Amino acid sequence: MxxxxxxxxxxxxxxxxxxxxxxxxxxxxxxxxxxxxxxxxxxxxxxxxxxxxxxxxxxxxxxxxxxxxxxxxxxxxxxxxxxxxxxxxxxxxxxxxxxxxxxxxxxxxxxxxxxxxxxxxxxxxxxxxxxxxYCYSAYPMVRQARAMVAAGEIGKVRTVVTNFSHGHHGDATDADNPRVRWRYDPAMAGVSGQFADCGIHAMHMASFICNDEVETLSADFASTIASRELEDDAMVNFRTSGGTVGRLWTSSIAIGRQHGFVIQVFGETGGLRWASNSRTS
Ligand SMILES: NC(=O)c1ccc[n+]([C@@H]2O[C@H](COP(=O)([O-])OP(=O)(O)OC[C@H]3O[C@@H](n4cnc5c(N)ncnc54)[C@H](O)[C@@H]3O)[C@@H](O)[C@H]2O)c1
Incomplete structure (x- = not known):
């Protein structure tokens, strides 16, 4: 070929x-x-x-x-x-x-x-x-989770809890590093910093595994490093069109935490958990 x-x-x-x-x-x-x-x-x-x-x-x-x-x-x-x-x-x-x-x-x-x-x-x-x-949705075990939800193996999904957080932008003295800075500059990143960088993967994954769309959300965005205009930490609550309740935390200032992504899906008869690496809780 x-x-x-x-x-x-x-x-x-x-x-x-x-x-x-x-x-x-x-x-x-x-x-x-x-x-x-x-x-x-x-x-x-x-x-x-x-x-x-x-x-x-x-x-x-x-x-x-x-x-x-x-x-x-x-x-x-x-x-x-x-x-x-x-x-x-x-x-x-x-x-x-x-x-x-x-x-x-x-x-x-x-x-x-x-x-x-x-x-x-x-x-x-x-x-x-x-x-x-949205590369994380290609992992075989994520596909397995989606298939199990679709087959009704955990019943109707009630809640999704997910976090995608790391500490790699937690050093305030590194905030001007050009590879870090653009992520918190609205002119280059858009309306969101850390949520658009990592949180969006978690939200996409919730939709992907549950085959459902996020319909409404509320968010608490914080710029914990004062020089940053966009958020480096966010807590997001959402509801899907199917009635699932979502809880999502994303952060780039979680020092001590490796780049890692976890999602848990709880249904009426069972629960599923996927993590991108074994060090992630
Ligand atoms: N899917 C994922 O998991 C994932 C992970 C990381 C980054 N990203 C996305 O990838 C994009 C890049 O992120 P990154 O972390 O690699 O950024 P980075 O700052 O590490 O690298 C950006 C690169 O683009 C080059 N560049 C900038 N403007 C350019 C232009 N006009 N023409 C040609 N090259 C240009 C820079 O020289 C640099 O080599 C972002 O949109 C980010 O959201 C996605």
Missing amino acids: AKLKWGMIGGGEGSQIGPAHRLGAQADGVFEFAAGALDHRPEAGREYAQRLGIAADRAYGGWEEMLEGERNRDDRIDLVTVATPNSTHFEITKSFLEAGFNVLCEKPMTMTVEEGEEIVRVAEKTGKICAVN
């Missing part, structure tokens, strides 16, 4: 999620990493892309250059992953869809609901795939 030609925007050297995408693509064995605009610094992006094995003429200095470069090639990329900070997702994703590429966009897909709806319209019009990687 011919490999799919894959491109990436963002995910430069030292980025958090870039290596995870490359590792995943390599593990699947069906992708050829063919093009990239990997860094907001053009030269650093070109240089790193070539170090990763991308040909010099497809190691681009920016996403616009990559769009122009790939658009008219006979061997153009089949899909592109967008792994840049949130504020850039909409423009890049829309532009690549409109040029006929399939797109895997990092979460959160856009900064506003209106932008998200626009992306859906463009994807439908062009017939191209636009996926957003």
Whole structure:
């Protein structure tokens, strides 16, 4: 089978999620990493892309250059992953869809609901795939939990309790680190910091396992490090359309806690628990 030609925007050297995408693509064995605009610094992006094995003429200095470069090639990329900070997702994703590429966009897909709806319209019009990687829902045991709920093995679901918290942004003296700072800056992250970064995975997972939609919520957002405009800790209560009660805590200042995600689902006749690692409680 011919490999799919894959491109990436963002995910430069030292980025958090870039290596995870490359590792995943390599593990699947069906992708050829063919093009990239990997860094907001053009030269650093070109240089790193070539170090990763991308040909010099497809190691681009920016996403616009990559769009122009790939658009008219006979061997153009089949899909592109967008792994840049949130504020850039909409423009890049829309532009690549409109040029006929399939797109895997990092979460959160856009900064506003209106932008998200626009992306859906463009994807439908062009017939191209636009996926957003809520990656945790792909774990086999999560799929098993969803199947058990669907089969009625724990009865009607009453409550979901979940947390996705870590302490990696708990050091106030590191708050100006460029890789940390954008996450709490509304201009780059959007309306939410930690909830959009990690809490959103927990909320998506609650919907995914229960096959249900979150309908209403109330939230207590706190910026515990004073220089941060957006929240670094949040407690969220929600209700689903099926009547399930949800409790969600997310934090990036939980020092001593590793990056970890837990979800528990309690039904009328049983309960389920999944954790992303054994150190997570
Ligand atoms: N699905 C997940 O579990 C998960 C986990 C972490 C991050 N993310 C998402 O991935 C995205 C990136 O997060 P990160 O943690 O890797 O951030 P990061 O700050 O560690 O890295 C961002 C990278 O994008 C590059 N970049 C910035 N602007 C660019 C531009 N205009 N063109 C090309 N490259 C550009 C930077 O140079 C850097 O290499 C965010 O939207 C975040 O929400 C998702």
